[in-house]
Amino acid sequence: DVVMTQSPLSLPVTLGQPASISCRSSESLVHSDGNTYLNWFQQRPGQSPRRLIYKVSKRDSGVPDRFSGSGSGTDFTLKISRVQAEDVGVYYCMQGTQWPLTFGGGTEVEIK
């Protein structure tokens, strides 16, 4: 199975400041069809996960443009350009290139 490793575990951020989360995979996530199936999910306290980003950098409908994804191969990053109070929660990367799906361990974003 593909192992997904996220860092940091916890990310205290000042409101309005940027934040960056790293995700690394144990194998390349480039699928034989040429796509890279790397997703980012946000889980607010008490809620189900919500997908923010798919295929590395494509934002889901309704996701604010302060969220952006980048990367390739085995190294990926989620960036929040200016953290807002509603961004508090745990963020997970997930690969869908190979079955079974595998998730990173999560990064908790909190306001300083």
Add this chain to the structure above:
Amino acid sequence: EVQLVESGGIVVQPGGSLRLSCAASGFTFDDYAMHWVRQAPGKGLEWVSLISWDGGTTYYADSVKGRFTISRDNSKNSLFLQMNSLRAEDTAFYYCAAPEEGYWGQGTLVTVSS
């Protein structure tokens, strides 16, 4: 609007059995593979099982292999998880999901305790 509604979560004794159900609506259910993902209280997301669009292929996490069985009924837009020989470490919220499409249910809580 996509909806995935899980049901069946309860408190069950170790060694017991339970069947979770998930009712899907708002999308073409039989176009997609479906998954169960669980989350122990205060912990991260753990993939549990998947079933292909036609039910012909299934996969299980090692932690549940031989104890859990995933199935689906495309005529009723429904997904199921039969859980046998339950252990305390199976205590978690269980989500019905198509994560590759961004579809998640609200989760149902399974508590394994004597």
